[in-house]
Each structure stands twice: as structure tokens, then as C-alpha cells.
Amino acid sequence: MHTWFYEKVKERMIRYAKIDTQSQAGSKAVPTTIKQFDLARMLRDELEGIGASDVFLDEKCCVVYAKIPPALSEESGKSGESGKPFGLIAHMDTAPDASGHDVKPWVLENYDGGDIKLNEKDNIIMRADEFRNLRAYIGQDLILTDGTTLLGGDDKASIAAIMTFAEYVLQNPQIPRPMISLAFTPDEEVGGLAKDLDLERLGVPVAYTMDGDHLGWYQDETFNASEAVINITGRSVHTGTAKGIMVNAADIAAKLISMLPENERPQTTEGREGFYHVVSCEAVCEHAKIRLIIRDHDGGRFAGREAFIGKCCEELKKQYGETAVSLQILPTYRNMKEVIDTVPDMIQDLRQAITDAGLAPVCEPFRGGTDGSALSHRGLPCPNLSAGYENAHGRFEYVPIQSMEKNVEILLALARRRAE
Numbered sequence: 001m002h003t004w005f006y007e008k009v010k011e012r013m014i015r016y017a018k019i020d021t022q023s024q025a026g027s028k029a030v031p032t033t034i035k036q037f038d039l040a041r042m043l044r045d046e047l048e049g050i051g052a053s054d055v056f057l058d059e060k061c062c063v064v065y066a067k068i069p070p071a072l073s074e075e076s077g078k079s080g081e082s083g084k085p086f087g088l089i090a091h092m093d094t095a096p097d098a099s100g101h102d103v104k105p106w107v108l109e110n111y112d113g114g115d116i117k118l119n120e121k122d123n124i125i126m127r128a129d130e131f132r133n134l135r136a137y138i139g140q141d142l143i144l145t146d147g148t149t150l151l152g153g154d155d156k157a158s159i160a161a162i163m164t165f166a167e168y169v170l171q172n173p174q175i176p177r178p179m180i181s182l183a184f185t186p187d188e189e190v191g192g193l194a195k196d197l198d199l200e201r202l203g204v205p206v207a208y209t210m211d212g213d214h215l216g217w218y219q220d221e222t223f224n225a226s227e228a229v230i231n232i233t234g235r236s237v238h239t240g241t242a243k244g245i246m247v248n249a250a251d252i253a254a255k256l257i258s259m260l261p262e263n264e265r266p267q268t269t270e271g272r273e274g275f276y277h278v279v280s281c282e283a284v285c286e287h288a289k290i291r292l293i294i295r296d297h298d299g300g301r302f303a304g305r306e307a308f309i310g311k312c313c314e315e316l317k318k319q320y321g322e323t324a325v326s327l328q329i330l331p332t333y334r335n336m337k338e339v340i341d342t343v344p345d346m347i348q349d350l351r352q353a354i355t356d357a358g359l360a361p362v363c364e365p366f367r368g369g370t371d372g373s374a375l376s377h378r379g380l381p382c383p384n385l386s387a388g389y390e391n392a393h394g395r396f397e398y399v400p401i402q403s404m405e406k407n408v409e410i411l412l413a414l415a416r417r418r419a420e
């Protein structure tokens, strides 16, 4: 009844979901949590089992590598080696936002469009009128949680699809493909930006990350991102005798925050509109510290935003003295688009592959960053293909099995296109 792809992605997604790979924000350890190795080792063994070559687990940084050798194209009679090699990258960790411990995935077959009872005992229900994305999956088979943890389809739905794709092409040497390099990385959810991915070992000129929601979507554009850290020094004296002497750092902090335009905040912007966002503000009379993030797709406007924060600080220095305010701007990641535009066939091939699989490709500028943003600027152009999960980072996360199945088809089509 079900296809081989269906059975394989289902079995894999359920097996991977049960392994706790939650990463930890703020941890200086590499990887941020040691338990990510549990999945890394499983993937290494599995890759060896299906006959991938160059299988390697970096025991220091927890990155798994493997390669699929190129194959002759029967139609063209040409060697796949003359094609266009590419990489596929997915992350192993799950988000710290919800528990990833003791995940109990289960399958609801032939979803009827109604509310879904996730947990009988605690009466946890996913309501169809609250989670409207459910409508797109009527008649499909959903992998769900028991309502107490996340599922980890972000990003294990991608790993399940990539592994199934790899197993299939390795069993079918007649399928034309160029050399394909695989990598599974830790700590994406805590801003790891795939910093420990060894590009030399990956050994391909371009790659695709696989992550994100909605089947058939892809991203070739992300924000430019930086963080501004503003330290404010006040002068504290007894409040009863403060007149003309006290300088309250909290007041200055409030003033600075009020200078940020109201219509340029996350809650008032969408699409390609950039913003400022105060992440934290700690303040007492003597000292205040503001951390704010700056985001914009457009490089020029992004630079303008950083300059604007600088101007606000200068303004306050004029009022409160040169040493009252200090500003530090830390770059986070940059828009991948300028890099990806230098290899236009990457996106053409991806769009064509999505179309080959019977879907209409949807491209949206991503209002965030991906590991691919950083990798692109390290010299590995790296757009993103959706993983197909929904409601990530929470207890209502789910993955339609048919979406993973489709993603295997997209990867096969991509391999064929790039073998030509």
C-alpha cells in the first residue's frame, strides 16, 4: 500500500525523534550538550550500514559527514562526475524552547480535519481552528507528540528524508547523480551557525541546508543581523539629596529605547521590513545595559540602522557626557542572497526539482538567519529547502509523513538535474 520511501521516512523520523538532542543556549561547551552525540553516532553507524563512503564523525565537534559517490548517467552516457556536486546539511539538535526529553511520537493515519487529542490522560488537544495549517494535510498521515514535548521534526524530518534518499541512491547505482556530500550538524537552534563544519572535508562547492516549515518552500535570502550592546553609566547618591547631582542610568536607558521608531519593531513589521528589537534591558541608577538586535534584508538599510543606533548614543552623550554611554556592535550573520546570486543555477535546479516532484515552489525572504547564512559568507553558497514540519519548537509540532516522502522525491530530482 505505502511506498518504500513512506515506510523508511516514517520509521526513521520516529526513531530519531525518541533521541533527546536538545541544545542549550548560553553553554560554551562544544557541542552545547553532550547528548547530541547519541544521534550523531546512530547516524554514523547507519551511514556505514547503507554503504555511504567517507563516513566520519568528528568526535570533538559532533559533526557527521558522508559522501555518495557519483554515478554514470545511462541516458547521457556521461559520467556523473561531470555533473555539479552538492552538499545536503541538516541539524541534529532540537530547540531549548520545549522539552525534548522522553518524546513519544505516534502516527495519526488519514487525518480527518478535526481536533486531535494528543494526550488522553491530560486532555491535551490540538484544535483545528487554532492550528489552521492542519487543513493542508487532510487525508495525510501525521507524526505527532503526546502534547508534553516537542517532536523534533525540526530538523529530524530532514535527516529522515536525506538518509532515505541516500539509502535509495546507494542501492540504485543506475540513478544518475553527481558526487553528493552529507553533513549533520549540532547546535543550530542556539545560533551555532555550523561554525564547526569543515568545508574542506565536506568537499563540495555548494550545498543546501534542509530546515524550515511548509513543504515545497525554499529560501535564498535571510536577514542581515547584528547585536548592539549599550552600556550606560549613571551617578547614584542618596535620593533625599540628589538634586542636581544624581544621574539615573535607568532613565537614560528608557530614553534610548523610546528613540527607536515604533513602526520598526518585530511586532509591527513583516516581509522585507527590517526592525530593532530590545532583547534585554537591565538597569539600576548606577548602571544600565541594553542589548538590542538589528535586522534588515537590505544591506544598505541595515548599515543605516546600525548608524542610527550610533547617532542615538551620540545624542545621549551630548546630554549626559562623553563617558555616560558606550556602544558596541557585534555582527551576527549576513544575508546569504548576495552570495547565492553568484551561482544562479543552484536555485534554478532547486525550483526545477520541486516542480519535478509535482509541487509549486514557494520562495519567501526568511525573517531570520540559517546556518546557510553563515556558510554562504564562509564561501559555501547555501540556500535552504523546507523540511516540511509544522508548529516547530513546541508541543503541537507535527510532521506529515507524505511531506518527508515528497522531500525524498525532491532530492532525487535535484540529484538527476545536477547530474546532467
Ligand SMILES: [Zn+2]
Residues within 6 Å of the ligand: 091, 154, 155, 188, 211, 212
Ligand atoms: Zn531547524
